[in-house]
Amino acid sequence: MTIYPEIEAFHGELTTLRRDIHKHPELAYEEHRTAELVADALESYGIEVTRGVGKTGVVGKLTSGGGNRAFGLRADMDALPMDEANDFAHKSVHEGAFHGCGHDGHTVMLLGAAKHLAETRDFDGTVYFIFQPAEEGGAGGKAMIDDGMFERFPMEAVFGMHNMPGLPVGHFAVRSGPMMASVANFDIDIEGVGGHGAMPHRCIDPVPVASEIVLALQNIVARTLDPIHAGVVSVTQIHGGSAYNVIPDKVRLSGCTRYFSDHDGKLIENRMRQIAENIAAAHGIKATLNYRENYPVLVNSAEETDHCVQAAADLVGAASVHVGIDPVMGSEDFAFMLKEKPGCYILIGNGDGQGGCMVHHPEYDFNDEVLPLGASYWVKLTESLLAHP
């Protein structure tokens, strides 16, 4: 593994910074302390900073040489609304907020790269350091785009990185094309006629109707979606009723769907609506589907993925860069940026870590061992994208 020795030299500083952010996690659009820390660090490296892009987002701009090419490197800063179950010195001091997805590590890896690139400036063109808010469900990447990020900071392509527990330290994984699923949330409201639990003939009970709908929804992936396409329809909540002897007048079903193309997303939504409305109609009542796409499909472009694979391979060797991995059913806010620009989102091994647990687990922790490698990856990628003519 070849890490930039100058970056390895400030590994301790990066670790201290990472643990400080971990200890003070902030939720979506509340990343005031983190954003200020990021902006201050960038300015201390001599990088031009714009604050408040997409509410709490920060963009750093570093130019070297006379070249007019420009690229963006993106990290996320927000924590999860959950409690931390770890018991170490850098444990979260905020109840209900926890860096359980490693965005503390992502932020610091990008800061490490910014520091090194600002010191060495061994590239020709402009690199933008993008620190986004609200990745965990708040669409902070979209907020930055809506705030004119790509017009204010014109760039050819944009790159992201996420840690992956279970993937060994010193390994990367990526695929060209669709890599992470689109997610949509839905509610189905079934309006029946409530009444006495002993007199169902005087009611139209929405509970069996809801049950039929739940079962019929399972047919969408099994019978409607092309069997070689992946998709998920999960009913994750059923709400209705308040007493043993009262037939409720309404039931709400809620859940999420996942898919890898806009076509499949529309297909799933349309079938859900048909199934819900028509099963309810068969019983003489009404069901209404409220369907909201949250994050789009994350699609890596081929040429930019090749660049990333090469940059990673230069550091860890081609055998440790896993190309063409299976797509992941999770979703990712960075998909919004990749809808606007070509680019690539890569996974970096977090190792077996704290008990080997996955992100979003209460005992997860970002692995500080990875910091200099992640920073080196950003530097390597920048120096290859913006190589001297």
Ligand SMILES: [Zn+2]
């Ligand atoms: Zn997450």
Ligand SMILES: [Zn+2]
């Ligand atoms: Zn994450």
